[in-house]
Amino acid sequence: MRIKQKLISGFVIISLLVGLVGFLGLYANNHIVTSFEKGEEHFGSILEASNEVSSYSKRAQGHTMLYLTLHNKTDRKKAFDRIESLREQTAILDGKIQDPDALRLLNDTKSLTNEMQYTIESLIELHDNEMEKNGTFDFKNHEKLIRNLDTTASRIRQNGLALVERELELEEELNHAAELKAAQFYRLVFLISIIAIISALIIGLLFDRSISNPINKLKNAAIKIRNGDLGTKIDIKSKDEIGELSNEFNEMAQDLHKSNDEIISSKEYTENIVNSMNDSLIVTSQHGTIKRVNKATILLLGYTEEELIGKHIGLIITNADKLLPDKIDTDRKNIIKSIETSFISKGNKEISIIFSSSVMYDKYGNIQDIVCVAKDITERKLAEDQVAKSLQEKEVLLREIHHRVKNNMQIISSLLNHQMENIRDKNINDDKINGNKINDDNIIDIFTESQNRIISMSLVHEKLYQSRDLRNIDFKDYINDLSINLFQSYNIHSGNIKLNMNVEDILLDIDLAIPTGLIINELITNSLKYAFPNGMKGEINILFRSMNGNMLELVVNDNGIGLPENLDFRKTRSLGLHLVTVLAENQLHGMVDINRIKGTEFQIKFRGIKS
Structure with a gap:
């Protein structure tokens, strides 16, 4: 028999027994619950109505006496309302009470209710007549009716309490009968449960022989394989799934043995790669x-x-x-x-x-x-240290070169200055000897302009060897120093000509700094010499800023007399303006524009990185 069939047969037998046990238990439980619920519903309403009968009789008596004493019409109405409520409760009891003794008490209560109503109506009528005639009500004249009212109310209350007591006895008898019947069902459930347990044990023993023993063999074989004995085999000859599983297990063990050999080889190969x-x-x-x-x-x-x-x-x-x-x-x-x-x-x-x-x-x-x-990277670090040391030595050498170039340019500037002094002395001496003065102002101007051009280039080298990276110059600082030097060179006082600078923090390399510095030198020189004749006051403005697309804009303007309208600055024989054009267009690869409104303004645009 296949394991599936064995399991289904055992499951069906046990399920039937368990289902029978459950059905009987559920039936017994429902029977008890239903009995208790019906008893609770039936007797509960009877007990509640019986208690209300006692309560309403007492309150009807109380309101009647209050009316006779206090003459309050509200109490009169409440007395009749309580009689009506009393009748409603007896009507409820009349529809539910079945016990003969309880019915006798109920019928007696109905009669007493009628009697009580008659007594109350008589007392109230006597009260109303006396109050109308005499304005007072004398209790002594009606003691018999009052005692009858008290006796009737008391008997109704006693009947109500007796009804409660009787119904409680009936409820207890009903519950006891339900418990006895349930006990019979429980004994039957217990007996069937014992049969089910014995059947389950027998089926379990049968399964143990046909299933558990072979599975234990499989488990022991699996433990051996786990411990490394991959040659383990099991011998189970049953024709069910356990027998098939044992055959598959033996094949699996054989495949594991083969795979283990492959894993060991792969691991050794990986080890060789890692260690190599x-x-x-x-x-x-x-x-x-x-x-x-x-x-x-x-x-x-x-x-x-x-x-x-x-x-x-x-x-x-x-x-x-x-x-x-x-x-x-x-x-x-x-x-x-x-x-x-x-x-x-x-x-x-x-x-x-x-x-x-x-x-x-x-x-x-x-x-x-x-x-x-x-x-x-020990060897690489040593090489990097050597390269860094070499770069540091070259940086020191480059600073020294810039310093020497700057010094040499200053020597040239000093020589030009010395030559200008000789020309001035020659003019003075010739004037004393011959009485005539040679006009060498043009020559002195040429020397002065050349000297300023050399100073502008020398200043670039000075800023380079003073900078940290030896590649770029802080051009804002450079323009400030260059302007001060030019104003001093032409003996210009700030009281006459005012210099305004709007220069951004821009860095330029030497290839851009030297031509840009020469252009600024020529444009400021031109403004100082020609824009403000005869001590005329005015302003020179310098704007240097960055624009979109890595473009830079240099603007130098003055509010002086301006250039002649017919002067073409690209074709003029003036060396200064010719230098501005050549440096801007050929060296900086930029564009030069001039604006003659309110003085002279040169606008030069070029790229920050030299192309």
Whole structure:
């Protein structure tokens, strides 16, 4: 017989027995509950009405006496209302009471109710007549009726209490009968339950022989396989599913043996790859506990594998807690790449490394381990230090070159200044000897302009060797120094000509700074010399700002007499304006525009990075 058939047969037998037990138990329980509920509903209403009969008779008597005493018409009405309520409660009892003794009490109560109503009506009528005639009511004249009222009310109350007592006795008898019947059902349920338990034990023993014993053999064989005995086989000859399972188990054991050999080979292959790596490989838990290291790590640090396994990675890496990913993210981007740090060897020696780590997840998305790879960069660091030292030496040399160029330009400027002094002295001497003065002002102007041009270029080199990076110049500071030098060169006092600067913090390299500085030198010189003749007062404005698209804008204007309308600054023979055009368009690859409204304004636009 197949296991399925065995299980179904046993299940059906036990289910039938259990179902019979449950049905009988449910029936007995419902019977008891129904009996109690019916008794509660039946006797509850009778008990409530009986109590109300006693209450209404007493209150009807009380309101009657209050009316006779206080003459309040409200009490008169309430007395008749209580009689009516008393009749309603006896009507309820009349429809539910079935016991002969209780019916006798109920009929007596009805008669007494009629009598009580008659007595109350008589007393009230006598009261009303006397009050109308005499204005007072004399109780002594009607003591017989009053005593009759009291006797009637008392008997009604006693009947109500007697009804309550009788109905309670009947309810208790009914409940006792229901309990006896339920006890009979429970005994039957208990007997069938014993039969069901015995049947279940017999079926269990049969299943144990046909199912449990073979399963125990399978379990013992599985334990042997778990302990490494992959050659284990079991011999079960039954023709049910257990026999089929044993055959499949034997084939599985054979496949496991084969797969285990393949896994061992694969593991050895992986071990060879890991240990042949030149870089250090460290596998840690998510908390940084070392679980695996390769041969390169052991050779580099001087530890044995046993000394590292189980230790925190902070033992061998500085700032390890900051280098390991501290949590799993849903996008699996928790990777640290190429961070420079240091190993700490067993001898407490720091070894420079490039460190990378990434989180390894299982197929369910849970963190499994953290894989860390470190590359020894000691030789590279030595090379970098040598390069840095070489760059520092070249930086010092470059500063010295800029300093020497600046000094040489200052020497040239001094020579030009000395030459101008000689020309002035020659004019003075010739005037004394011959009485005539040679007009060399044009020559002095040429020397002055040349000197200022040299100073503008010298100032670029001065700012470069004073800057930090030797590549860029703070041009705002440069324009300020250049303007001061030009005003001093032409002996211009701030009282006559005012200089206004609106210059942004812009950095220029030497290829842009020198032509831009020469342009500013020429434009300020031109304004100082020609824009304000005969001591005329005015202003010179310098605007230098950045624009969109890496463009720069230089604007130099004055509010002087302006250039002649027919003067074309691109074709003039003036060296200064010719230099402005050549430097702006050929050196800076920019555009030059002129505005002659309210003086002279030159607008030059060029790119911040030289093309």
